[in-house]
Amino acid sequence: MAHRIxxxxxxxxxxSKWYTDVLKKSELVDYSGVRGCVIMRPYACSMWENITSIxxxxxKEIGVENVSMPMFIPESMLQKEKNHxxxxxxxxxxxxxxxxxxxxxxxxxxxxSEVMFCSHFSRIVNSWRDLPKLYNQWCxxxxxxxxxxxxxxxxxxxxxxxxxxxxxxxxxxxFSLKILNIYKEFLEEKLCIPxxxxxxxxxxxxxxAKITYTIECMMKDGKSLQTATSHYFGNxxxxxxxxxxxxxxxxxxxxxxxxxxxxxxxxGAIIMVHGDKDGLVLPPDVAPIQIxxxxxxxxxxxxxxxxxxxxxxxxKYRIKIDEKxxxxxxxxxxxxxxxxxxxxxxxxxxxxxxxxxLVRRDNRKKEICKFETILEKIECTINDIKLNLYNSALKRxxxxxxxxxxxxxxxxxxxxxxxFIKSYWCGSEKCENYIKDKFGYGSRCIPFEENIEExxxxxxxxxxxxxxxxxxxx
RNA sequence: CGAGAUGUGGCUCAGUUUGGUAGAGCGCUACGUUCGGAACGUAGAGGCCGCUGGUUCAAAUCCAGUCAUCUCGACCA
Numbered sequence: 001m002a003h004r005i006x007x008x009x010x011x012x013x014x015x016s017k018w019y020t021d022v023l024k025k026s027e028l029v030d031y032s033g034v035r036g037c038v039i040m041r042p043y044a045c046s047m048w049e050n051i052t053s054i055x056x057x058x059x060k061e062i063g064v065e066n067v068s069m070p071m072f073i074p075e076s077m078l079q080k081e082k083n084h085x086x087x088x089x090x091x092x093x094x095x096x097x098x099x100x101x102x103x104x105x106x107x108x109x110x111x112x113s114e115v116m117f118c119s120h121f122s123r124i125v126n127s128w129r130d131l132p133k134l135y136n137q138w139c140x141x142x143x144x145x146x147x148x149x150x151x152x153x154x155x156x157x158x159x160x161x162x163x164x165x166x167x168x169x170x171x172x173x174x175f176s177l178k179i180l181n182i183y184k185e186f187l188e189e190k191l192c193i194p195x196x197x198x199x200x201x202x203x204x205x206x207x208x209a210k211i212t213y214t215i216e217c218m219m220k221d222g223k224s225l226q227t228a229t230s231h232y233f234g235n236x237x238x239x240x241x242x243x244x245x246x247x248x249x250x251x252x253x254x255x256x257x258x259x260x261x262x263x264x265x266x267x268g269a270i271i272m273v274h275g276d277k278d279g280l281v282l283p284p285d286v287a288p289i290q291i292x293x294x295x296x297x298x299x300x301x302x303x304x305x306x307x308x309x310x311x312x313x314x315x316k317y318r319i320k321i322d323e324k325x326x327x328x329x330x331x332x333x334x335x336x337x338x339x340x341x342x343x344x345x346x347x348x349x350x351x352x353x354x355x356x357x358l359v360r361r362d363n364r365k366k367e368i369c370k371f372e373t374i375l376e377k378i379e380c381t382i383n384d385i386k387l388n389l390y391n392s393a394l395k396r397x398x399x400x401x402x403x404x405x406x407x408x409x410x411x412x413x414x415x416x417x418x419x420f421i422k423s424y425w426c427g428s429e430k431c432e433n434y435i436k437d438k439f440g441y442g443s444r445c446i447p448f449e450e451n452i453e454e455x456x457x458x459x460x461x462x463x464x465x466x467x468x469x470x471x472x473x474x
Numbered sequence: 475c476g477a478g479a480u481g482u483g484g485c486u487c488a489g490u491u492u493g494g495u496a497g498a499g500c501g502c503u504a505c506g507u508u509c510g511g512a513a514c515g516u517a518g519a520g521g522c523c524g525c526u527g528g529u530u531c532a533a534a535u536c537c538a539g540u541c542a543u544c545u546c547g548a549c550c551a
Contacts, residue, residue: 153551200551328510331512333512
């Protein structure tokens with residue numbers, strides 16, 4: 001077998017083992033005893049809360065309202081849209097009994113809520129004046145996956161699902177893209193993760209959708225993770241559910257529909273994009289603890305100074321004092337394992353010099369700073385950490401995207417490494433499957449790019465002007 | 475779903491081949507000494523050996539089933 005080139009040299013040799021190891025050691029999750037359902041411990045929950053609160057705010061800024069739909073969907077309702085049910089049927093969990101009594105109609109535990117939303121929309125929409133309806137819910141859904149891994153693929157999925165209806169195809173499609181852009185900005189700016197935006201191919205798109213927009217991120221092992229999606233449905237779906245409205249012209253039309261979602265997979269992405277051999281490396285904007293103060297020596301003098309600094313920073317940052325009775329070395333290692341962006345060390349030596357020690361998690365740099373400058377110093381460091389996290393990820397990202405033009409090159413590359421491969425593609429499912437079957441690289445997305453010169457399909461050589469990203473994926 | 479592996483105090487594991495009173499290190503608790511990269515001393519607590527059944531005088535150990543976890547692959551997105 002050919003030797004595989006690891007994307008991260010030396011440090012993370014067995015990426016899968018490293019991932020599960022970090023999850024447990026950093027106290028993000030615990031296994032529950034039910035396959036595919038993990039317990040998100042406070043540290044993970046807190047990170048998810050930070051993620052949800054940033055996104056929830058963004059959604060509300062553009063007029064999205066939160067709603068709450070039931071978790072059960074009657075079988076007959078789910079059956080209505082053929083493509084949709086075909087896509088989900090194999091992985092639906094069914095409730096057949098209520099207490100001792102068998103139900104007259106099985107209820108499915110929602111795998112996603114398109115049908116419930118559309119059936120609701122049909123009851124509340126009459127006129128173009130009722131549109132658009134921009135709804136979202138934070139909830140969990142259930143998909144009976146055969147294999148699972150915490151945050152990447154699970155049976156219970158914690159997520160946000162947005163569902164909107166509009167009076168025109170253009171407005172709906174634009175909205176779908178608007179959401180995709182919110183995801184993009186969030187991932188790039190808050191999570192410091194570089195990404196590729198584009199469309200899924202016909203065979204990879206969401207069950208029942210007309211267009212599936214996707215955001216693909218590259219993990220440190222070179223595999224791709226679909227981190228967010230936004231779907232445009234046209235009005236096929238709403239026709240089935242009779243989401244009819246009267247237009248301005250007094251005609252009748254069916255509403256144009258979108259749905260979009262992002263899940264706790266983002267936590268998996270954070271781990272696998274930024275983490276290193278010592279554990280998590282968290283982006284400051286979502287880190288449960290942004291700054292940890294480690295007092296050196298348990299003296300009154302130190303205690304006093306530590307609480308002074310804590311009080312100075314607490315209103316602006318998520319900050320904690322590590323007061324456990326462990327040795328400082330242990331505390332240092334722990335703060336690194338948990339990926340806390342900034343560590344402040346304060347000891348007698350510092351107090352007499354009127355300084356403190358600031359250590360960054362991202363690049364391990366240790367700096368001695370004056371107390372007077374602490375506020376500016378922290379702000380500036382946080383910004384620099386974000387920049388550095390993004391840039392290091394981007395560097396790795398770019399060096400693992402290959403533009404290839406021949407099957408020979410593809411084969412040679414696929415044999416030795418996992419990366420993103422970009423090539424011309426004629427648009428046929430046949431060529432798509434060829435690559436998948438032969439090299440195990442799936443089509444990830446057709447990127448949004450303009451002015452692509454004509455080239456020839458990497459498989460069949462047919463002239464085309466579409467490029468496609470291929471990668472192995474989670 | 476296919477192939478392989480694992481399950482023993484909180485954690486990492488030994489013990490299983492060849493059945494005979496449950497072990498270690500770390501962690502934990504108390505007290506004391508420490509504190510600038512995983513500190514030390516003394517005393518102590520903690521285990522239906524994943525679960526169910528079978529074989530046996532006797533099962534952590536053998537057999538069967540089952541559940542969960544991990545790795546690789548398939549499926550899915």
